[in-house]
Amino acid sequence: NAGVTQTPKFQVLKTGQSMTLQCAQDMNHEYMSWYRQDPGMGLRLIHYSVGAGITDQGEVPNGYNVSRSTTEDFPLRLLSAAPSQTSVYFCASSYGGTGSPLHFGNGTRLTVT
Amino acid sequence: TQLLEQSPQFLSIQEGENLTVYCNSSSVFSSLQWYRQEPGEGPVLLVTVVTGGEVKKLKRLTFQFGDARKDSSLHITAAQPGDTGLYLCAGADGGGSEKLVFGKGTKLTVNP
Numbered sequence: 001n002a003g004v005t006q007t008p009k010f011q012v013l014k015t016g017q018s019m020t021l022q023c024a025q026d027m028n029h030e031y032m033s034w035y036r037q038d039p040g041m042g043l044r045l046i047h048y049s050v051g052a053g054i055t056d057q058g059e060v061p062n063g064y065n066v067s068r069s070t071t072e073d074f075p076l077r078l079l080s081a082a083p084s085q086t087s088v089y090f091c092a093s094s095y096g097g098t099g100s101p102l103h104f105g106n107g108t109r110l111t112v113t
Numbered sequence: 114t115q116l117l118e119q120s121p122q123f124l125s126i127q128e129g130e131n132l133t134v135y136c137n138s139s140s141v142f143s144s145l146q147w148y149r150q151e152p153g154e155g156p157v158l159l160v161t162v163v164t165g166g167e168v169k170k171l172k173r174l175t176f177q178f179g180d181a182r183k184d185s186s187l188h189i190t191a192a193q194p195g196d197t198g199l200y201l202c203a204g205a206d207g208g209g210s211e212k213l214v215f216g217k218g219t220k221l222t223v224n225p
Contacts (some may be wrong), residue, residue, distance in 0.1 A: 004155070031211045042217035043156075043201065050211060058212070090155050099144035099163070099205030102213065104155025 002026050006105035007008040007061050013081040013112045019074040023091030023109050029103070030096040032074040033058070034066065037107075043090065049074055050096065081112045116140070117204055119216035127224050129191050134172035134219045138185045142204050145178055145185045146213070150199040192223045 007022045025032065033048035047060030049068040064083060065077040074093075076087060089108045094100035118137045126132055136145065145162045148156035160169050162178035162185060169176045173196075175188040189196055199220050202211040 033212075035215075040217065043203075043215040046117065046214060068174060092155070094211060096211055098211060099146070099213070100211055101146055101158045101161055102148075102156075102203075104157070106153065106155050 004091055004093055004103050004105035006089075006108050008108060009106070009109050011108060013078070013082060013110065015083060015112060016102065017081050018079065019078050021078075021089055021091075021110075022077065023036070023074045023105060025074075025093040026069050026072065026088045026101070027090075027093060027095075027103065028071060029093035030061050030071065031094045032068065033092050034064070034074070035090045035092065036060065036085050037090060046076065078110075081110075086110060086112045087105075114138060116225060117202055117216035119200075119219050121219060122217065123220050123222075125222040125224065126192055128193055130223075132189050132221070133186045134189075134200055134221070135184070136186070136216050137200065139206065140204075141180070141182050142193055143176060145182075145205075146203045147176055147187055148201040148203065150218075151197075156199075156201055160179070162197070189221075192221075192222045194225050197221060197223050 004025045030051045034046040035043040044060050047066040049055045055066050091105045092102040120135045131201045146161045147159045150156040160176045164181045165182045173190045177186050199218045201218045202216045
C-alpha cells in the first residue's frame with residue numbers, strides 16, 4: 001500500500017519563485033491537510049480539506065494556496081517563495097470525523113534562498 | 114486557540130531506564146493521539162485515547178488520558194534504542210472538526 005505519497009522529497013528555491021508540492025493518497029480518505037514542521041515549533045496546520053471541492057485555512061495559511069479537485073490529490077502551491085517558508089512540509093489524510101487518526105507522507109524538505 | 118504543552122522537550126537516557134512524557138493543556142479535548150516520528154519520515158500513530166481516565170498499553174508503552182481530558186502521559190518501561198524518536202501528542206477539540214492541534218514534541222534518545 002502506497003498510503004500518502006509526497007513529491008518532491010527535497011527542493012531548493014530562490015526567493016520569489018513559485019512551485020507546487022504534490023500530495024496523493026490511495027486510501028479514499030475524505031480529509032487531507034498540509035502541515036509545516038519547524039524546529040521548536042512543532043507541526044502547524046497550513047490548509048485542510050474535508051472533501052473534494054472544499055478547502056479551508058489552518059493556522060498559518062499566508063503565502064500558500066491549495067485546491068482539491070479529486071479525493072486523491074491535494075497539492076500545495078507556494079505563490080512567491082520567501083526564506084521564511086524554509087521548512088519540512090507534511091501532507092496527511094484521514095477518513096474524516098472528529099479525532100480521526102492522521103496518515104502522514106514522508107515530507108518535502110524545502111529550502112528557500 | 115487550543116494549545117498542547119509537551120514536557121520535557123528533550124530527553125536522553127540509557128537503555129533499560131524508564132521515562133514519562135507529559136502532554137498538558139488548559140483546554141478539554143474529545144480525544145488525544147500520540148505519534149512517533151523518526152528522522153526523515155512522517156509521524157506514525159501510536160494510540161488514540163478517548164475516555165477520561167483511560168489507560169492503554171502498547172507493549173512497553175503505557176498511555177493515560179487525564180480524568181478531565183485536558184492532559185495525557187506516555188510512560189515507557191525499560192527503554193530500548195529502538196524507542197528513539199520524536200514523540201508528538203495531538204488533540205481533537207470535539208467540535209465536529211477533523212483538525213488536530215499538535216504539541217511541539219519530545220525528542221527522546223535512548224543510548225545503548
